Amino acid sequence: MSKIRVAVIGCGSIAKHRHIPEYASNSNVELVAFVDPVIERAEHYAAQHGGKAFASYTEMLAEIKPDAVSVCTPNYLHAEMSIAAANAGAHVLVEKPMAGTIEETEAMIEAAKKNGVYLMVGHNQRLMPPHLKAKEILDSKRLGKVITFRTAFGHPGPEGWSVDGRESWFFRKEEAIMGAMGDLGVHKSDLIRHLLDDEVEQVAAFVGTVHKEGTDVDDNSTCLLRMKSGAIGTLTASWTYYKGGDNSTIIWCENGVIKIDTDPNDQVIVELRNGTVERYKVGAMATNEKQTTSGVIDEFVDCIVNNKAPRISGEEGARSLKVILAAFDSQATGKVISL
Known part of the structure; x- marks a missing residue:
């Protein structure tokens, strides 16, 4: 062809x-x-x-x-x-x-x-090896119902990543629209929806510019999420993790807990209530410092070649963005926002 x-x-x-x-x-x-x-x-x-x-x-x-x-x-x-x-x-x-x-x-x-x-x-987080493994384990249902979770994504900020450094568009609100929430938070709202196969029903959030000087885009946010299933958890996005990044997620379920990217050697750890511990080495998460293939490009090309609609569709992107926009609404109004 x-x-x-x-x-x-x-x-x-x-x-x-x-x-x-x-x-x-x-x-x-x-x-x-x-x-x-x-x-x-x-x-x-x-x-x-x-x-x-x-x-x-x-x-x-x-x-x-x-x-x-x-x-x-x-x-x-x-x-x-x-x-x-x-x-x-x-x-x-x-x-x-x-x-x-x-x-x-x-x-x-x-x-x-x-x-x-x-x-x-x-939304490359869905395709990273630790998240693929975690999804497989959660989908098997052996951990039972998801009760609570926390997911975080932080790094020292775009000045170390962007080709324009501190002069980057990332720091200009009219071009970026949002800061750490658009850069990192939306990845995690997408990931938690995907891993739990659930939608966010309510959002309460603090979003602000806590430490980056000379910018009016958010550099930190902490959000409370209630899912349709009733599960509750937190989502954090930060540009001020100066000592190094964090892209971890922990999900507490009826039968145990799954920890993703919390350990330097084993990317996925399952601890069951019966005392069993399973540790999986499945390949590292991509970071700004250490790039690995994201999988996104291959997935996109595969969709075109095989004439199949993308799983990470516009509709999926819109649902994940809605969560982040709700967090800004919550910050602005001081209210819990229902989606």
Whole structure:
């Protein structure tokens, strides 16, 4: 079969570390275009991988007519670019948070439907080996009903990750829309929904800028979640874990507890009430310092090649974003928000 012609819009860190190398190593893909307003960035990847460099995504869509695009741009551009790409007949993989508002997510989903293309959101946490293993164990039901949980995602902040360092768009509210919650929190709302196969019913949250100076985006949040099943738990997102990252989840169930990424050697640990302990080495979680294949690109390409709708769909991305937007509502109103 002929290769899928892919364009990458936005040539910052997520494109550099995940999207571009993972497309390049996928035998079903031909990279045909790179877009970045800083044209040198796009030219750098075109020189490396072939294809053409553009400063304008609209020019690229009109000229190249790619089969698929990755949208790896500041958050405020996700909806506009995803809709334009869908209208140009391209399948869309958009980075998280998929958009800044629910209205935008609905417009994106509608554009993909109308044009008969796939819309997938880059929620890579679902595909990381420890989370795949944990999902398998939880789905087996041997731990019984989920009662409580805590999930956290923190690192020292985007200044160490973004190609623009402290000058990054991540710190500008009009471009980022949200800070640690859009960067990390939405990954964890997606993960907990997925692992528990449950929806969030109520959210109460403290969200604020606690320590990063000169920015008005949130750098920390602690959220209380009540699930439809009745399970309750916490979700934490932080850009001030200066001593090192945390991407752990602990789920307490009737028959025991499952601990994910709490131990340096065993990524998943199950402790049963009968005294049995199971330890699983399944491969590490990807981090900003230590990249591993995210699985997202291969999953997206596989969906296109085999003509099957993405599991991490626009609808799924929208449900995970709703939880985060509810947390901001809770912070603003001092109330518990029902979804």
